[in-house]
Amino acid sequence: MSSESHGHAAEHAxxxxxxxxxxxxxxxxxxxxxxxLATEILMFGGLFVGFGLMQANYPEAWVAGHHHLDRxxxxxxxxxxxxxxxxxxxxxxxxxTNQKSKTVLNLLATLAFAGGFMVIKYFExxxxxxxxxxxxxxxxxAGGGPPEQAMFFGFYFAMTGIHGIHVLVGMILxxxxxxxxxxxxFSSAYYTPVDLVGLYWHLVDLIWIYLFPLLYLxx
Amino acid sequence: MSEHAHSSxxxxxxxxxVALLILTGITVGASYINFGSAxxxxxxxIAIATVKVSLVALFFMHLRHDNPLNAIIFISSLxxxxxxxxxxxxxxQSREKVIPNGLRVREQVAAPKQAAPVPAAPAHx
Amino acid sequence: MADIVATPKSHGHGDHxxxxxxxxxxxxxxxxxxxxxxxxxxxxxxxxxxxxLGGVFALLVRLELMNPGQTIMxxxxxxxxxxxxxxxxxxxxxxxxxxAALGNFALPLMLGAKDVAFPRLNLLSFWIYVTGxxxxxxxxxxxxxxxxxTFYTPYSTTADGPVALMTFAAFVLGFSSILxxxxxxxxxxxxxxxGMGWFKMPLFVWGIYATAIIQIxxxxxxxxxxxxxxFERLFGVGVFDPKLGGDPVLFQHFFWFYSHPAxxxxxxxxxxxxxxVIPAMSQKVFFGYKATAFSSVAIAIxxxxxxxxxxxxxxxxxxxxxxxxxxxxxxxxxxAIKVFNWITTMYKGSISLAAPMLYALMFLILFGIxxxxxxxxxxxxxxxxxxxxxxxxxxxxxxxxGSTLIAFLAGVHFWWxxxxxxxxxxxxxxxxxxFVFIGFNTTFLPQFLLGSRGMPRxxxxxxxxxxxxxxxxxxxxxxxxLGFVIMAGYLFASLRKKMDAPSNPWHARTLDWQTSSPPITxxxxxxxxxxxxxxxxxxxxxxxxxxYHE
Numbered sequence: 001m002s003s004e005s006h007g008h009a010a011e012h013a014x015x016x017x018x019x020x021x022x023x024x025x026x027x028x029x030x031x032x033x034x035x036x037l038a039t040e041i042l043m044f045g046g047l048f049v050g051f052g053l054m055q056a057n058y059p060e061a062w063v064a065g066h067h068h069l070d071r072x073x074x075x076x077x078x079x080x081x082x083x084x085x086x087x088x089x090x091x092x093x094x095x096x097t098n099q100k101s102k103t104v105l106n107l108l109a110t111l112a113f114a115g116g117f118m119v120i121k122y123f124e125x126x127x128x129x130x131x132x133x134x135x136x137x138x139x140x141x142a143g144g145g146p147p148e149q150a151m152f153f154g155f156y157f158a159m160t161g162i163h164g165i166h167v168l169v170g171m172i173l174x175x176x177x178x179x180x181x182x183x184x185x186f187s188s189a190y191y192t193p194v195d196l197v198g199l200y201w202h203l204v205d206l207i208w209i210y211l212f213p214l215l216y217l218x219x
Numbered sequence: 220m221s222e223h224a225h226s227s228x229x230x231x232x233x234x235x236x237v238a239l240l241i242l243t244g245i246t247v248g249a250s251y252i253n254f255g256s257a258x259x260x261x262x263x264x265i266a267i268a269t270v271k272v273s274l275v276a277l278f279f280m281h282l283r284h285d286n287p288l289n290a291i292i293f294i295s296s297l298x299x300x301x302x303x304x305x306x307x308x309x310x311x312q313s314r315e316k317v318i319p320n321g322l323r324v325r326e327q328v329a330a331p332k333q334a335a336p337v338p339a340a341p342a343h344x
Numbered sequence: 345m346a347d348i349v350a351t352p353k354s355h356g357h358g359d360h361x362x363x364x365x366x367x368x369x370x371x372x373x374x375x376x377x378x379x380x381x382x383x384x385x386x387x388x389x390x391x392x393x394x395x396x397l398g399g400v401f402a403l404l405v406r407l408e409l410m411n412p413g414q415t416i417m418x419x420x421x422x423x424x425x426x427x428x429x430x431x432x433x434x435x436x437x438x439x440x441x442x443x444a445a446l447g448n449f450a451l452p453l454m455l456g457a458k459d460v461a462f463p464r465l466n467l468l469s470f471w472i473y474v475t476g477x478x479x480x481x482x483x484x485x486x487x488x489x490x491x492x493x494t495f496y497t498p499y500s501t502t503a504d505g506p507v508a509l510m511t512f513a514a515f516v517l518g519f520s521s522i523l524x525x526x527x528x529x530x531x532x533x534x535x536x537x538x539g540m541g542w543f544k545m546p547l548f549v550w551g552i553y554a555t556a557i558i559q560i561x562x563x564x565x566x567x568x569x570x571x572x573x574x575f576e577r578l579f580g581v582g583v584f585d586p587k588l589g590g591d592p593v594l595f596q597h598f599f600w601f602y603s604h605p606a607x608x609x610x611x612x613x614x615x616x617x618x619x620x621v622i623p624a625m626s627q628k629v630f631f632g633y634k635a636t637a638f639s640s641v642a643i644a645i646x647x648x649x650x651x652x653x654x655x656x657x658x659x660x661x662x663x664x665x666x667x668x669x670x671x672x673x674x675x676x677x678x679x680a681i682k683v684f685n686w687i688t689t690m691y692k693g694s695i696s697l698a699a700p701m702l703y704a705l706m707f708l709i710l711f712g713i714x715x716x717x718x719x720x721x722x723x724x725x726x727x728x729x730x731x732x733x734x735x736x737x738x739x740x741x742x743x744x745x746g747s748t749l750i751a752f753l754a755g756v757h758f759w760w761x762x763x764x765x766x767x768x769x770x771x772x773x774x775x776x777x778x779f780v781f782i783g784f785n786t787t788f789l790p791q792f793l794l795g796s797r798g799m800p801r802x803x804x805x806x807x808x809x810x811x812x813x814x815x816x817x818x819x820x821x822x823x824x825x826l827g828f829v830i831m832a833g834y835l836f837a838s839l840r841k842k843m844d845a846p847s848n849p850w851h852a853r854t855l856d857w858q859t860s861s862p863p864i865t866x867x868x869x870x871x872x873x874x875x876x877x878x879x880x881x882x883x884x885x886x887x888x889x890x891x892y893h894e
Contacts, residue, residue, distance in 0.1 A: 018458035018535070020871070027286065028461050028534040034289040035526040038296035039564045045300035046568035046598065050583060053307055058589060075247050079240065086236040089279045093229060137580030148589040154581035158572070202280045209271045213264035217250035288533065299561050302648055307597040310652070310664035 026192050033196045037203050040166075044207050047162070051155045051214065058152075064145040065152030066218055068133060070124065074216035077120050078208065084113035085205040088174075092198045095181060095191040103186065103194070107178040110201070114171050121164055128153075159211060166204050173197045235278040242271050364765065364843075364862040378463035379865060383470050384449030385763060388756075390473065391445050392832075394436040399825065401429035406787070406821040409814045412806050422804040423490035430493030431510065435517045436477055438748055439606065442613035443559070444473070444524055446755045447552045449763060451528060453856035453863065454546050456537025456872045456888070461530035469523040476517035483510040492802060494603070497584035497595040501576045508577050511570040518563045518570075521609070525559030528552055537855065537888070539874030546854045546878040547636055551616020554640035558605045558612070558647060566602035569595070593659045600651035608647040610744055611711075612640055614751030615682055618704050621754050622686050623879045624852035625701035626693025630879040632685035639678030646675045656727045665724050672722030679715050683708065699773035700850070703754035706781050707747055714742030717792065732802075735795025741788045753780075753831075758850065760835070765843030765862045772834035779827030786820025851894045853885065854878045858892035 019025040055062045091106035132140035135157040139150040177197050180186065186194055246267040254260050277283045282290045365381045374382050405425050408415045417425065448466065452459055460466050483489060483506040491500040491507060500507055532553045536545065573595070575581045582588030584595040623630045630636070652660055652668030686708060695701070717739040721727050730736060761767050790813040795801075799810050806814065848857040855872060872888040885894035 016463070017866070018452075018460075018463070024534060028530050030285070031288065031292075031533060032462055032465075032526055032530045034292045035529055035560055038292050039522050039526070039560055041293075041296040042300060042303075042561055043564035043568050045296075045303065046565045047572075049300070049304045049307070050572065050594065050598070052304060053311060053591075053594060054583070054589075056308065056311060057591070061589075071247065071250070075243065078243050082236060082239045082243065085275060085279050086232060089232050090229065093232070135579045135581055136575070151582055151589055154575070154579070154583065158575060158581070162571075199280055202275055205279075206272050206275055209275070210265075210268050213246055213250070213268050214261075217246065217264050218261055296561065299648055303565065303601050306649070306652065306664065306667070307594065309667070310593075310597070310661050311591075313661040313663040314659075 022189065026195075029192050029196060030199070033199050037199060040203055040207075044159075044162070047155065047159050048210065048214070051159065054148075054151055054155065058146065058148040061146035061148035062152055062218070065149045065156070066216065068128070068131070068153075069156075069216045070127075071216050073120050073124055074212050077117050078212045080113045080117045080120070081205045081208050084110045084117070085202050087113065088198045088201045091181075092191065092194050095186040095194040096188055098188050100181060100184060100186075103181045104178060107174055107181060111171060111174055111178070114167055114174070117167060118164065118171075121160070156215060159215070163204070163207055163211060166207070170197075170201050170204050173200065231278055235274050239271055239274055242267055242274075362864060364860060365865045366765070366843075366862050368865045376467065378459070378467050380448045380452050380460050380463065380466060381763070381863065381865075381867075383466050384445050384447075386470060387440060387448060387473070388445040388763075390477065391437055391441045394432055394477065395441075398429055398432035398437055399828065401425050401432065403821055403825055405429060406818040408804070409806075410818045411815075412808055412811060419804040420490060423492075423802070424488035426802060427489050427492055428484055431480065431489070431514070433744070434493055434606075435514050436480065438610045438744055439517075439521060440473060440524075441752050442617065442748070442755060443528070443552060443555055443609075444469070444520070446617070446752070446759060447528065447555075447613060448524075450759060450856050451531060451549065451552055452535065453762075453859060453867055454549055454854050454878075455531065455535055456540060456855045456868065456874065457531065457535035458866050458868065458871070460527045461534055462527050465523050465527055469520045469527070472516060472523070473520040476513045476515075476520065479516060480510060480513035482506075483513060494599060495570075495573060496599075497573070497576070497592045498586070500573060501584060508574045511573055515567055515570045515574075518567050521559050522563045525556035525563070528556040529560065532556075537872050537874050539888075543634065543637070544874060544877050545637075547619035547630065547633065547640075548616040548854075550637040550640045551612050551619065554644040555609050555612045555616075557641075557644050558609050561648070562602045562605035562609070565598065566606075569598040569602065572598070593655065596655050596658050596660075597651070600654045601648075604651035604654065605644075605647040607740075607743070608643055610748045612643060614707070614748040615640070615679075617751045617755040617758070618686060618707050619682075620852075620854070621700045621704040621758050622689050623693075623881070624758075624850045625696045625698065625704065626690045627696075627851065627881050628689055628693035628879075629881050630685070631688040631691075632681070633879070635681050636685050639681045642678040643675060646671065646678070650675055650722075653722045653724075653727070656724050657731045669722055669724040669727075673719065676715065676719050676722075679711075683712065683715075696850075698757075698850070699768075699770060699777060700754045700758040702774065702777045703750050703757065706777070707750050707754065710742055710746030710750060710784070714739060714747050717742065730795060732800055733795035734791040734799045734801055737801045738788045738791035738795060741791070746784055746788070750780075750784075756835075759856075760838070761845035761849050762856060762859075762861050762863070764839060765845050766838045766841045767845050767849065768838040769834045772830060776827045776830040776834070779823050779830065781827075783820050783822070783824030783827050787817050787824055788820070790814075790816045790820075847892060848894060853880055853894060855888060857894075858887055858889035 015022050015025055019028065087106045087109040091103050091110065094100075094102035094106060128134070132142060133153055134140065135154050136150070139153060141149070174197060177194055180193065246264055249263055249267070250260070254263060276290075276293060282293065365379055368379075369377070374386065377383060404416070405422070408417050408422055408425070448460070486509070487505045489503075489505055489507055489510045491503055495507070495511060500511075532545070532549060572581070572583055576584060580588075583590045584592050586592065619630065619636060650668055650672045652664055653672045656665050656669070717735070721730055721736060721739055757768070757773060794810055794813050794817075797810070799806055799813075843862070845861045847859065847861045849861075850857070853876060855874070858872065859867060868889060875886045875888045876883060887893065
């Protein structure tokens with residue numbers, strides 16, 4: 001999806017031979033990334049569909065499940081991801097306007113927010129495990145409530161778990177971009193990888209924007 | 220590449236972030252209010268989330284200024300997701316209506332057999 | 345979309361090669377190649393090998409069914425045999441075959457491009473395919489799976505054996521398909537040669553494009569379905585387990601949301617090939633180009649709203665069943681439009697009966713049968729009786745094998761000289777085609793009768809009255825196998841000949857024939873500027889690439 005050459009610093013060295021010019025390559029790369037994002041939407045969407053259908057079957061169990069989730073922690077995580085999306089797009093903007101240090105700083109900030117998200121996630125999960133709330137057959141919560149709560153938590157762990165993996169992958173990609181930005185690979189003539197990683201990161205944010213109310217906020 | 224210069228600039232991104240944070244506050248606040256039915260709460264939460272998603276997609280992801288094909292791809296994926304949700308929902312919602320009818324029909328057929336007397340039988344002892 | 349860049353001369357780094365792609369680079373370099381042609385060829389060999397493996401399982405299954413009761417294997421072994429036959433054929437052969445092998449090879453050439461949009465992603469797709477194949481092989485060797493290729497719950501969530509491994513293999517293979525789809529959509533939008541508007545593209549491209557849309561939108565749902573299945577096996581999550589409040593029918597909704605569009609991932613490329621072979625072999629302009637182009641996209645879209653026709657007897661509501669049944673009728677319309685257009689294209693053409701055309705004609709007949717029987721099965725009231733019988737087995741073999749695989753063979757024979765620079769022996773090809781056609785119909789036509797008379801599918805044993813038809817079917821499978829053995833013979837023999845195939849043996853008009861056979865690594869010295877439409881046989885030929893003729 002992103003285009004890179006083998007160590008040249010010159011801008012047009014990143015252009016691949018089968019493209020006619022850099023603009024065609026940039027537009028094509030972006031198109032490719034949006035197509036990939038569509039696949040992510042359908043994949044996560046499958047989890048949302050399963051979640052929604054089961055909620056229609058077991059509304060009380062879903063309500064009972066919601067009460068175990070900490071709205072405050074979820075809200076903080078939402079704020080973290082929204083801010084990280086902001087710093088990410090600022091990084092893209094900076095890389096497209098030849099502002100290397102601003103690019104690096106914004107990418108670092110994005111990483112920091114993402115790290116904060118994962119820290120809160122860690123606390124949430126360990127609290128759940130402590131209470132015996134685990135996926136599937138390991139669910140041993142002794143506090144009563146409808147038995148289908150276990151399924152709610154099955155979905156909870158599947159959805160937040162897969163989302164969390166995507167956050168980690170995103171952090172790795174952002175780190176890679178950070179290193180390249182520091183190296184001076186990007187300029188107004190070529191900042192495609194930053195833009196593409198940005199799009200991926202925004203998708204991770206989009207998924208959380210729907211996850212948060214559906215998991216944490218319904219009463 | 221310069222044709223895709225961000226005419227938005229940093230200002231638009233800041234405004235978008237502020238809007239997103241305000242909407243987050245609203246949706247959390249709304250979750251403490253009971254709007255009547257359970258589905259009303261869900262619909263309001265999803266509506267607010269949809270506005271947030273639109274802001275991120277239009278401004279942070281540049282769909283507003285981009286090749287419309289990218290927006291078409293994004294919207295299409297959501298439409299097909301909607302199809303994936305709608306049909307099984309129709310299935311699940313319409314299942315129970317069939318079974319009780321079926322049971323009633325079977326009961327009506329079973330009842331006359333038990334109620335019918337056998338008048339000619341005693342003569343054959 | 346102003347995506348056509350009007351600069352025909354492009355200077356890349358290695359443009360000065362006149363070596364054909366087959367001789368460019370060491371044998372080892374093929375493993376890290378980003379050349380779409382080499383990747384296409386590697387996919388081709390992989391698909392051939394997997395087809396052989398899946399075919400061996402098929403022959404074993406049919407051999408077992410020669411007589412009622414045990415013939416050569418136990419019931420458990422039988423269940424594994426048909427599961428592996430299905431899983432291999434669906435995931436490792438039919439789905440990748442045309443797009444990954446022939447599509448990769450021909451698409452950029454037809455568009456006048458030097459490669460696909462993302463060549464390195466293409467390489468990744470291939471290695472993901474190989475990884476999935478290896479994982480599936482490990483699953484086969486460590487006990488195999490007996491759930492059927494459809495992995496229905498609750499059996500698949502509770503059965504012994506490497507189910508999680510096999511489904512993980514399918515999960516991995518799905519990503520190969522997704523990335524190929526992404527590559528092809530981007531390529532078609534962005535890398536068409538100057539002068540090639542959307543309605544000047546060859547119909548093969550339209551078909552591959554529609555296929556790619558499905559690959560992108562549907563395959564991710566398979567990914568999540570298999571993931572949920574694996575979660576249920578590993579963690580007991582219970583989404584599909586009634587004891588825990590889950591719903592096994594939900595699994596079927598999830599599974600078929602992908603797997604129904606998947607069968608159109610199989611048939612659309614097949615139709616796309618037929619749309620190339622018929623005008624070329626009839627030397628005639630394509631009748632109803634726009635209708636056929638749009639019908640490909642229409643099939644792709646409608647394919648997403650019919651999946652419940654696999655679930656009429658599953659416990660799905662009658663209302664849902666009725667809706668799905670009605671929508672299923674709709675998908676027959678664009679398919680029929682194509683069939684009429686193909687036939688009309690041939691009318692008053694100058695017909696050549698070379699091997700590709702033999703397979704194309706076979707396709708018309710076999711797809712007619714396969715497609716129509718699909719409508720029978722899509723009729724809910726009829727399907728109540730035919731579901732899970734041999735009628736279904738016959739139907740899908742007529743469409744998956746009799747149509748898609750036959751079209752694949754048409755494409756292999758059509759593009760063989762372009763890919764390898766050699767012509768195969770035409771007489772041997774005709775003999776093989778004869779055995780394939782006779783063998784196929786002998787195998788599967790009786791199965792319609794078996795099914796409508798009540799023979800259930802996936803059954804190891806059967807009532808004595810079904811014996812004769814089963815035996816006919818098994819003998820048919822041997823004739824079919826013989827056809828493929830002959831085919832393998834002459835195809836491999838051709839590779840030992842000198843590379844003297846003409847650049848345009850079929851006198852076709854699309855850009856892929858305006859290159860050498862085989863093409864140079866970069867396909868074209870300069871990006872061609874399109875001078876004529878893909879089927880302008882009514883006009884004298886005007887080359888878009890200097891030095892090439894019809």
